[in-house]
Amino acid sequence: MEKANNAKSHNNGQEQILVIIGPTGSGKTGLAIEVARELAKLRGVNIAAEVISADSRAIYKGMDIGTAKPMPDEMQGIPHWGIDLVEPNDRFTVVDFQKYAREKIAEIQKRGRLPIIAGGTGLYVDALVYDYHFTNDVKKTCSDRSEMCANFVLVGLKWPRDVLKARLLERSYKLFAQDIEDECLRMVEQYGWDSQAMKSDIYPIVWEMMRGNISREEAIRLNATDDWHLAKRQLTWFKRNKNINWLELAAAKDWILKYYSKN
RNA sequence: GCUGGAGUCGUCUAGUGGCAAUGACAAGAGACUGUAAAUCUCUCGCGCUUCGCGCUUCGUUGGUUCGAGUCCAACCUCCAGCA
Numbered sequence: 001m002e003k004a005n006n007a008k009s010h011n012n013g014q015e016q017i018l019v020i021i022g023p024t025g026s027g028k029t030g031l032a033i034e035v036a037r038e039l040a041k042l043r044g045v046n047i048a049a050e051v052i053s054a055d056s057r058a059i060y061k062g063m064d065i066g067t068a069k070p071m072p073d074e075m076q077g078i079p080h081w082g083i084d085l086v087e088p089n090d091r092f093t094v095v096d097f098q099k100y101a102r103e104k105i106a107e108i109q110k111r112g113r114l115p116i117i118a119g120g121t122g123l124y125v126d127a128l129v130y131d132y133h134f135t136n137d138v139k140k141t142c143s144d145r146s147e148m149c150a151n152f153v154l155v156g157l158k159w160p161r162d163v164l165k166a167r168l169l170e171r172s173y174k175l176f177a178q179d180i181e182d183e184c185l186r187m188v189e190q191y192g193w194d195s196q197a198m199k200s201d202i203y204p205i206v207w208e209m210m211r212g213n214i215s216r217e218e219a220i221r222l223n224a225t226d227d228w229h230l231a232k233r234q235l236t237w238f239k240r241n242k243n244i245n246w247l248e249l250a251a252a253k254d255w256i257l258k259y260y261s262k263n
Numbered sequence: 264g265c266u267g268g269a270g271u272c273g274u275c276u277a278g279u280g281g282c283a284a285u286g287a288c289a290a291g292a293g294a295c296u297g298u299a300a301a302u303c304u305c306u307c308g309c310g311c312u313u314c315g316c317g318c319u320u321c322g323u324u325g326g327u328u329c330g331a332g333u334c335c336a337a338c339c340u341c342c343a344g345c346a
Contacts, residue, residue: 024300054302055300056298056299057299057300067300068299090298091297091298092298093297093298093299094296094297094298094299095296096297096298120300121299121300122295122299122300123295123296124298124299126296127296127297132296133296134296134297135297137297139272148309149276196297196298196301197300199301200299200300200301201300202300214278225288225289226300227300228301230300232291232292233293233299233300233301234300236292236294236295237294237295237299238294239293
């Protein structure tokens with residue numbers, strides 16, 4: 001994180017890939033889109049970057065509200081990848097993600113654009129950044145996490161604890177203001193509770209609410225604390241990664257734009 | 264005002280003579296290279312020289328007991344029924 005030199009310094013002339021990470025609700029998606037737009041302006045092109053989501057939930061089709069997935073209107077014309085890849089009852093693992101993301105990175109670079117990886121699934125990000133090798137046999141020695149591939153730049157979004165908590169609660173209110181019941185019903189009908197995708201996330205809570213076991217207000221709070229638990233786990237995961245440049249939202253945007261305008 | 268019931272860790276809760284005291288949630292820390300928004304571990308009265316020791320706790324104040332969250336009395340608060 002300290003070598004903020006030239007974005008093209010490594011990896012034979014190819015621009016370094018931007019990785020935006022942070023806990024859920026930290027604003028990764030929005031930042032990625034903003035950066036992509038600003039970059040396009042700076043470079044005088046229509047599209048300068050494309051976003052690859054590294055989110056283990058957004059890959060599922062139909063789970064839109066519950067995953068706070070970026071919707072087409074939010075994307076503002078910036079191509080997004082890694083969203084709606086499989087059905088909720090399909091099996092999708094890190095390996096699948098790694099393969100998929102590598103393909104997309106290559107394609108985006110071929111178009112002369114910057115790949116921006118945005119996501120909170122630490123394992124997915126690490127599989128890419130640290131070049132994890134997966135074998136057909138189960139266990140395999142870990143590669144040293146300090147040996148990051150040189151062609152990535154990691155920016156982490158940091159927030160004061162209470163502020164992030166407040167954001168999560170606020171987001172939960174917004175979520176429940178949408179037709180989450182309908183989405184939940186559709187998912188249950190189509191895939192049942194057995195699918196891995198339905199077992200977590202907001203759906204069990206919504207279901208409890210629909211059955212009248214908890215009030216709407218309780219559901220909203222429950223969901224927010226679930227998110228907070230997740231955020232803490234994500235933070236624990238990222239904490240050990242010493243290559244992350246932790247910045248607050250506004251500072252992160254400035255830093256990134258500065259970093260990529262040194263061409 | 265009378266009669267029942269209840270007051271235990273941030274919250275809910277177990278506990279009728281051996282208890283620093285059960286469980287859940289919240290909170291905190293952490294692990295995690297094949298479903299990761301998953302899965303799993305630890306801490307959680309206070310203080311220590313922490314596989315142990317010390318101190319202070321179960322509404323309040325006294326009492327009975329070797330010993331009380333547990334029994335008794337009074338008082339305070341809350342809920343319910345009667346006035």
